[in-house]
Amino acid sequence: MVTIIKGKDRAEYPEFFTQLFKLRYKVFVEGRGWSLPTKHGLEIDQYDDDEAIYFLDVNEHGIIEGTVRITPTVQSSLTADYFSHLIENGQSPRSSRVYEATRYIVRPSQKSRDLNRAAKSRLLAALTQWCLENDVESIQTVIDSNTLPTFLELNPKVLPMGLSYPYGGGRNTHGGGDCMAIRWPISQEILECVRLYGDLSLLHAVDAISSENIGEMIH
Amino acid sequence: MQSTENKYAVRTLEFVERVGRLERYSSICKEIEQEILWYGLTSVSILKIPGPMSTLEESMLLNTRPSEYLDLYVKNNYVIKDPVITELSQTEKSYTWSDIRKKRALNKMQKYILDEGRDFEATDGLVIPIHNLSGEISIFSACGDNPNLSNRARSSLELIGMYSYESLKRAVIKKKKSEIVREPLTPREREVMLWVASGKTDDEIAEILNISTTTVASHVQNSKRKLNTFKRTYAVVQAIKLGEISL
Numbered sequence: 147m148v149t150i151i152k153g154k155d156r157a158e159y160p161e162f163f164t165q166l167f168k169l170r171y172k173v174f175v176e177g178r179g180w181s182l183p184t185k186h187g188l189e190i191d192q193y194d195d196d197e198a199i200y201f202l203d204v205n206e207h208g209i210i211e212g213t214v215r216i217t218p219t220v221q222s223s224l225t226a227d228y229f230s231h232l233i234e235n236g237q238s239p240r241s242s243r244v245y246e247a248t249r250y251i252v253r254p255s256q257k258s259r260d261l262n263r264a265a266k267s268r269l270l271a272a273l274t275q276w277c278l279e280n281d282v283e284s285i286q287t288v289i290d291s292n293t294l295p296t297f298l299e300l301n302p303k304v305l306p307m308g309l310s311y312p313y314g315g316g317r318n319t320h321g322g323g324d325c326m327a328i329r330w331p332i333s334q335e336i337l338e339c340v341r342l343y344g345d346l347s348l349l350h351a352v353d354a355i356s357s358e359n360i361g362e363m364i365h
Numbered sequence: 366m367q368s369t370e371n372k373y374a375v376r377t378l379e380f381v382e383r384v385g386r387l388e389r390y391s392s393i394c395k396e397i398e399q400e401i402l403w404y405g406l407t408s409v410s411i412l413k414i415p416g417p418m419s420t421l422e423e424s425m426l427l428n429t430r431p432s433e434y435l436d437l438y439v440k441n442n443y444v445i446k447d448p449v450i451t452e453l454s455q456t457e458k459s460y461t462w463s464d465i466r467k468k469r470a471l472n473k474m475q476k477y478i479l480d481e482g483r484d485f486e487a488t489d490g491l492v493i494p495i496h497n498l499s500g501e502i503s504i505f506s507a508c509g510d511n512p513n514l515s516n517r518a519r520s521s522l523e524l525i526g527m528y529s530y531e532s533l534k535r536a537v538i539k540k541k542k543s544e545i546v547r548e549p550l551t552p553r554e555r556e557v558m559l560w561v562a563s564g565k566t567d568d569e570i571a572e573i574l575n576i577s578t579t580t581v582a583s584h585v586q587n588s589k590r591k592l593n594t595f596k597r598t599y600a601v602v603q604a605i606k607l608g609e610i611s612l
Contacts, residue, residue, distance in 0.1 A: 234371060234374035234378070235374075263498050266498070292458065292496070295496060295527050295530070295531070298531045299497050299498065299531075302535060305378075305381065305382070305385075306377075306524055309377060309520040310523065317458055324520075
């Protein structure tokens with residue numbers, strides 16, 4: 147189940163947040179080699195403030211299997227502060243109806259491609275629904291450029307804000323890669339797309355349709 | 366004034382918006398071919414990497430390479446030997462034919478396959494791997510005579526490749542969905558699906574309808590096939606949605 151917690155209520159859930167900041171340390175600092183501010187094995191940054199909203203997908207044993215943080219771009223935007231060069235379409239990285247998603251993790255304890263899809267869909271459906279209810283027009287985020295196809299699979303309306311640029315020393319360095327900024331428009335239709343993405347029975351039906359008949363389309 | 370760097374971004378972002386609005390397969394293909402021509406890329410293939418049970422032709426989403434080249438490729442089963450394709454197992458990032466020549470010691474056959482592209486007026490090409498979460502690998506592979514494959518051009522082409530693939534896939538699926546004529550459920554299948562919807566097992570339904578469990582299982586199986594699903598619960602959802610049953 148996905149639990150939504152506001153940054154200002156953090157003190158009420160100390161065990162969840164200790165677990166979350168440890169998980170972020172493990173994934174981003176140890177796993178991906180990012181250079182981030184850390185303290186006693188916890189990864190906490192300046193955007194973990196009262197305005198942040200946390201989505202936590204917690205399993206029946208109380209373990210966080212997926213998480214994403216969103217912040218209102220008017221006050222807190224990593225893109226505006228550190229990645230403004232990624233925006234090449236003339237849009238402002240700060241807008242009252244645009245939130246920014248960061249620290250995105252999906253790690254189901256039981257792993258398979260289908261379960262990963264379902265976990266991703268669960269977390270992002272909760273995020274999309276919250277945005278719909280709170281009049282958010284789109285989510286802005288910086289992604290590893292290689293992962294764009296999986297975002298497009300989830301939400302065909304995802305639009306790039308510019309081309310990709312190297313970060314942290316580029317593709318051949320540990321902790322580095324290519325990144326780009328995208329906007330994820332919010333609508334009821336997109337919420338349906340995200341939910342369908344996690345519906346495994348339909349997924350296989352659609353795959354069967356596509357692979358069976360693509361051959362006829364050669365021109 | 367627009368800088369040269371920015372020119373790549375502006376035209377690519379415009380392409381992405383344009384191709385996203387198109388619905389017809391043929392219009393999407395035309396748009397892609399026109400856009401890559403700006404980089405000097407004259408041929409393009411967009412395909413899912415064929416598995417053991419499928420052929421190259423079946424896996425193609427778009428191909429503008431000369432048919433003689435493709436025939437040769439299929440006839441000689443180059444897909445399992447071509448260094449441009451086998452490189453896919455080593456990287457998730459885009460690469461050019463020149464990158465491969467520089468990076469790997471190629472055997473005679475591999476060199477021959479790469480050089481053969483020259484007979485069809487292609488001296489260099491770019492391959493963009495597209496990995497989805499279901500583990501499928503597809504590629505956007507474009508080539509031409511001395512194309513522009515500078516770093517900025519490659520960044521643009523990566524976006525062009527990913528959005529082209531997504532748009533084509535969407536158009537193909539939509540076309541196929543509209544072509545499917547659904548076979549209706551029989552009265553007995555509808556009756557069985559109603560009991561499935563109320564949460565009964567095959568054994569319980571068999572007892573209620575006074576028929577064998579095997580017959581019930583066969584009705585459920587046929588209903589699932591007709592409703593285009595492998596899952597019992599989703600068959601119920603589809604049956605309700607399509608008006609076959611109501612609760």
